[in-house]
Amino acid sequence: MALLFGIGGLIVFILWPYHQYTFRFNPEDLLDQYVDGDRPTTMSAMRRALALRIKADMAGKWRIIQRLRLALQIALVFLLLDILAWLLASGHLITSQGAPASVAHHTCVLGNGQDLKFARP
Template sequence: MSTRAGSLVFATAFANSLLGGAALSNGLGLWDWTAVALLFGIGGLIVFMLWPYHQYTFRFDPEELLDQYVDGDRPTTMSAMRRALALRIKADMAGNWRIIQRLRVALQIALLFLLLDILAWLLAIAGV
């Protein structure tokens, strides 16, 4: 997701530097302000996508696993331990998926804003 956000930063900067310079040479109009507002919207969504998330779950704490399954009052069988770990992995995947979905929706909205931003610059250049 970070790579896609980086590509979006490049595309946004490239489009706005080319089209914005041409559009702003005619002065500021409605479409210019619209494009600038969309640029700020894209920037906010990019910050949201790149903000560090510490809620991802990928690993198990070995000490916790030993305490829970091996060193407890009654050690757990291998099949029970595998089942418990499989269920925990599934729960972690579901939690991570919610975060990924939010980031994916933010990326889609940012891409839509980029298209609208380009359109606004083109309309500003055309003098519509």
């Protein structure tokens, strides 16, 4: 049961939204910073600044991706352990006759002297 809760917690962690995860530049920010500012920036300076910004964004995304990758790997291990636990538990419940070992057989004597056998889980 703990493995199942562990898997659920990791799923929540993986699916939790990341607000700092951006995929592109905002054009208004680029225009404000490089064109409409106090001093317009040269093309070479703008390319350099954008390359450094891309590098910083890539490093930030890399940390998020690594955390997600690690969470997925841990969830996979938990899932495999959970499946193994289920297989071992179901294998130990079956006896050589094919009936579950946890089933107890009881005999009930009826009023007419007949025995009635039934199984109770």
